[in-house]
Amino acid sequence: VLEQQPFITLLTDYGLVDEFVGILHGVIASICPQARVIDLTHGVPRRDIVAGGAILAQNIRYMPVGIHVAVVDPKVGGTRRAVALKVADGRVLVGPDNGLMWGAAQVCGGIEAAVELSSSPWRLQPTSSTFHGRDIFVPVASHLATGQPFEQAGEPLDPAQLVVLERPPSRREGETVVAPVLRFDHFGNVQLAALLDELTVPFGTRIRINLPSGDTATAQLVNTFDDVVDGAALLFEDATQRLALALNQGSAERRYNLKAGDEVRITPVDA
């Protein structure tokens, strides 16, 4: 699937203030000048493997098939493995073996082969202890983009040994959907690990939300933000088809003091 202009995508928690992302682009251009690079995001909350993994898994289908680098790597320089994963739909994922890429690999049909990269012949040397994006992950991705064989990237690794990161599922309890908080966007919208279909009520229904703090809130299930007044709470189907809790023109994350992994209980008020 690697034609003349292979695609490399990048997802990191590096932010865009420092020069780290620019360096990744320079390393790619130096090794594989014909590669096209897409910055999926560099705004993953720092060291948040769960959020980074969710962003990658939810959106990889919008990326062209290519080499997909993901770096949220709090244990960089330690004993965690560095890996490249060949998945069933023809993509290759490159990053730390800490679960970050697990969800995306499942979305892409599962892992067909894995290699460990710590001693990859393609790594930059000297290899720093703190910037494996520059020294290992991106050089490996760039060499793969030139068409070099996957097996030559490093040592073979049994996929059964990879770190697994399963996201907590939602569940039904009578009329109530119990949904873990998955992540936040920078508007403070709260994405839940539940789908619209799990709430078997029509748009317009008022919903009681029991928060982990013991407090209760009321929100309306609606199609768009514009369906409620400013400051009002709403539940809507977000762009990834998941239920999300929001305040029109405000931050539900702050108002309800939620963090990832918290469970909220969602009950139609008429139930």
Add this chain to the structure above:
Amino acid sequence: VLEQQPFITLLTDYGLVDEFVGILHGVIASICPQARVIDLTHGVPRRDIVAGGAILAQNIRYMPVGIHVAVVDPKVGGTRRAVALKVADGRVLVGPDNGLMWGAAQVCGGIEAAVELSSSPWRLQPTSSTFHGRDIFVPVASHLATGQPFEQAGEPLDPAQLVVLERPPSRREGETVVAPVLRFDHFGNVQLAALLDELTVPFGTRIRINLPSGDTATAQLVNTFDDVVDGAALLFEDATQRLALALNQGSAERRYNLKAGDEVRITPVDA
């Protein structure tokens, strides 16, 4: 005008923290891999149609001719139209019909044809209610970039029905120029809807500025920031040829407590 490497430019209020912009790039690459993408800005103040429209109108002449997507869209998912506009200089503008693209269309010689995109055959399905950048605007722009005919993007629309957004003009009252505040950059420089030529006095002239609050400030009309001491107020011709009010090393926006649409009265002190 669409050669082998067509250009698509993007202007949004999405910010660069979330993954939204990365997804737009992925969708473009999936539909029209040969397209080149320029991010004009994703830092338009959220929901600020006037500021976004001013940025687009002032700077489209620096963009190569291509397909220009603009998304500042507080009514996404509601009844506002989604449109593509063919303008006289060969460009195509794609975005919501809320006035955002009106000024740019005039700069480009006026609108020659329009289509409504809500049911475009090129939209992604299912089409979300909240992310028309991903599901409508960018897919339409990408198909146009591949060379498909403008008329096939959607339903024909009489350009006379489009939402008009005229920017308030400046005016003379004797020696005074009355100038509406147009927008702010992130340094707090205040761009006014007036040109340097409207002030018929030379550089170095002291200027009295009457603020909407009733307060009065004094600034010097100068060529560059370096012509005044740190902390001093200045009026200068900004890079778009408009008059702008600034503080050297400070924020005029905060000091003078201004907002878009406010009128300031500018009078040479000797007048």
Add this chain to the structure above:
Amino acid sequence: VLEQQPFITLLTDYGLVDEFVGILHGVIASICPQARVIDLTHGVPRRDIVAGGAILAQNIRYMPVGIHVAVVDPKVGGTRRAVALKVADGRVLVGPDNGLMWGAAQVCGGIEAAVELSSSPWRLQPTSSTFHGRDIFVPVASHLATGQPFEQAGEPLDPAQLVVLERPPSRREGETVVAPVLRFDHFGNVQLAALLDELTVPFGTRIRINLPSGDTATAQLVNTFDDVVDGAALLFEDATQRLALALNQGSAERRYNLKAGDEVRITPVDA
């Protein structure tokens, strides 16, 4: 060295909120559509020539050979020169003559030729007083990228007349290394103008740090952040091979109240 797809890299203090960077990309695409652009960073602290120069000098080797534009330019519109520099390894540097590019030029083998650009035939006209990135530096870089001769960019200039910016070196005083603070990243890690080798002690050694305030701190010399507990101070070799002072999960810049140019005194505790 300029093939069909020449590379242009950009380093500025423009930030990514306003449209300035997008305009640079548009100007490049209009003049040299085949150019590939790499944004090394636009997050240089505003007007910080020393920090911008350090980032460029430390990282230009990761950029493909090309035209390298650097704009940190507090005296824009004044009497400072605008220059293009041909350096020994085939690169060309373009920016203000304020020392910003001096360190990178040395890293690249030294300056072979220079031209002054204020009246370059390639500049955009009218030329603004505040946005030479758009009107001078990027147009010149783009014309060079099309293959036009370096000498035609402007007036010849004797390299001996260029502004020199030497970075302050570290020095030994007995067992103590005296190291100037070079710059900060956005995590608050403090980069010092000293190399790991100057400290002739093994990883694990406790280090006393005498601060300019008169206070004393203790840090451990380690290989990675993960080697100390959260909140603890560490000295490590950063990704540019320089010594850096950090707090695990915190900001050393804030804790120790340091600024660029400050000297810290580093002494192994057993010495």
